[in-house]
Amino acid sequence: MKIVMLEPLAINNETLEELSKELKERGCEFVAYDSVTNDVNELITRIGDADAIIIANNPLPGKVIKALPNLKFISVAFTGVDHIDLDACLEKNIKVSNAAGYSNVSVAELVIGMIICKLRNILECNTVIREGKTKDGLVGFELSGKTVGIVGTGAIGLKTAELLRVFGCKLLGYDVVEKEEGKKIGIRYVSLNELLEASDIITLHTPLNRETRFLINRNNINLMKPSALLINCARGEVIEIDAVAQALNEEKIAGAAIDVFEIEPPLPVDHVLFSAKNTLLTPHVAFATQESMVKRAKITFDNIYAWLDGNQINKII
The missing domain is CATH 3.40.50.720 (NAD(P)-binding Rossmann-like Domain)
Known part of the structure; x- marks a missing residue:
C-alpha cells in the first residue's frame, strides 16, 4: 500500500x-x-x-x-x-x-474572543492608546445578558453555546434538527427569521452545502438589529459577502467578525470586506491552535x- x-x-x-x-x-x-x-x-x-x-x-x-x-x-x-x-x-x-x-474548542474560543473584541472595541482601544488618546467614544458593552443566536448546533455550535452560557447569555438556536443536548445547555430553538430578528449577536456554525450557501443574504440580513454583530467562523459562502459589506457600510448592522471567505487567504487587495465598516477579519485561523x-x-x-x-x-x- x-x-x-x-x-x-x-x-x-x-x-x-x-x-x-x-x-x-x-x-x-x-x-x-x-x-x-x-x-x-x-x-x-x-x-x-x-x-x-x-x-x-x-x-x-x-x-x-x-x-x-x-x-x-x-x-x-x-x-x-x-x-x-x-x-x-x-x-x-x-x-x-x-x-x-x-477543532471544536479552538473555533468556539475564537468566536468568544471575536465577540468580546467587538463589544469592547479592543482593536480600536489598542490604536488610540498608541496615539496618545483616551477611551472617548470607545465605551463598549458587556457580553453578559446578550441574546446570542447560534445558527447550526453541531459539535462546534454546541461548544460555543456552552461557553456563552458561562457568560450569562440567552441562547437561541436554529438547525434543521433540534438537538436535545442543545436544549439541555439552554438553547431555545426558533426559526431562522426569528433568530435574526431577536439576537444581539449571530454566530454561524453550519457546513456549506446547497441548503446553507448564502444562508445569510441580502433578503434576510435586513431582519437583524442595527446593533447586531455577525460572526462567521463556519464557511465563507454561508454568507453573501457583498450583502454583508453593504449592510455594514449602510449601518444596518453594527459589526462583523469573519474568519472564512469565499476563497482561501491571501485575499485580493480590493476585497469588498476590506473597505466595509466595523469589521474584524482573520485569515482562516479559527481551527488553528x-x-x-x-x-x-x-x-x-x-x-x-x-x-x-x-x-x-x-x-x-
Missing part, C-alpha cells in the same frame, strides 16, 4: 514520525510533502499510484480525482469537505473520512489505520 500526505499538517517532525511509524511497520510506503500546490498536474504527479491520501484544505477537483488510477481512500484533515469533489469520489468508489471534532493540530493529525492517521483494517471511521462516503 502507498500512502501520500499531500500537504503539511502543521505538526512537528517528531509528531509526524510517531503517527506514521505504524505505516512503515505494516509495510506501507509513506510519502509526505511539505508544501501546498493548487496545480492540477502537480497534484496528479504527487498522488500518482497511491492507494490512499491525506489532505487538509488543499482543493481536490474532479479532474484530479478522475486521473488517479489507484486511489481508494481520502483521509481529510479537516471537518468540512466542500473543497473535494465528492461526486467524482462516488463515481470512482473512493471512500472519504474527515477529522470531525478536532497547537493543540488542535495534534488532535487533527491523530484523527487523520487513525482514519488511515482503520481503513487499512477494513473498518472505515469518521465516514463521509
Whole structure:
C-alpha cells in the first residue's frame, strides 16, 4: 500500500514520525510533502499510484480525482469537505473520512474572543492608546445578558453555546434538527427569521452545502438589529459577502467578525470586506491552535489505520 500526505499538517517532525511509524511497520510506503500546490498536474504527479491520501484544505477537483488510477481512500484533515469533489469520489468508489471534532474548542474560543473584541472595541482601544488618546467614544458593552443566536448546533455550535452560557447569555438556536443536548445547555430553538430578528449577536456554525450557501443574504440580513454583530467562523459562502459589506457600510448592522471567505487567504487587495465598516477579519485561523493540530493529525492517521483494517471511521462516503 502507498500512502501520500499531500500537504503539511502543521505538526512537528517528531509528531509526524510517531503517527506514521505504524505505516512503515505494516509495510506501507509513506510519502509526505511539505508544501501546498493548487496545480492540477502537480497534484496528479504527487498522488500518482497511491492507494490512499491525506489532505487538509488543499482543493481536490474532479479532474484530479478522475486521473488517479489507484486511489481508494481520502483521509481529510479537516471537518468540512466542500473543497473535494465528492461526486467524482462516488463515481470512482473512493471512500472519504474527515477529522470531525478536532477543532471544536479552538473555533468556539475564537468566536468568544471575536465577540468580546467587538463589544469592547479592543482593536480600536489598542490604536488610540498608541496615539496618545483616551477611551472617548470607545465605551463598549458587556457580553453578559446578550441574546446570542447560534445558527447550526453541531459539535462546534454546541461548544460555543456552552461557553456563552458561562457568560450569562440567552441562547437561541436554529438547525434543521433540534438537538436535545442543545436544549439541555439552554438553547431555545426558533426559526431562522426569528433568530435574526431577536439576537444581539449571530454566530454561524453550519457546513456549506446547497441548503446553507448564502444562508445569510441580502433578503434576510435586513431582519437583524442595527446593533447586531455577525460572526462567521463556519464557511465563507454561508454568507453573501457583498450583502454583508453593504449592510455594514449602510449601518444596518453594527459589526462583523469573519474568519472564512469565499476563497482561501491571501485575499485580493480590493476585497469588498476590506473597505466595509466595523469589521474584524482573520485569515482562516479559527481551527488553528497547537493543540488542535495534534488532535487533527491523530484523527487523520487513525482514519488511515482503520481503513487499512477494513473498518472505515469518521465516514463521509
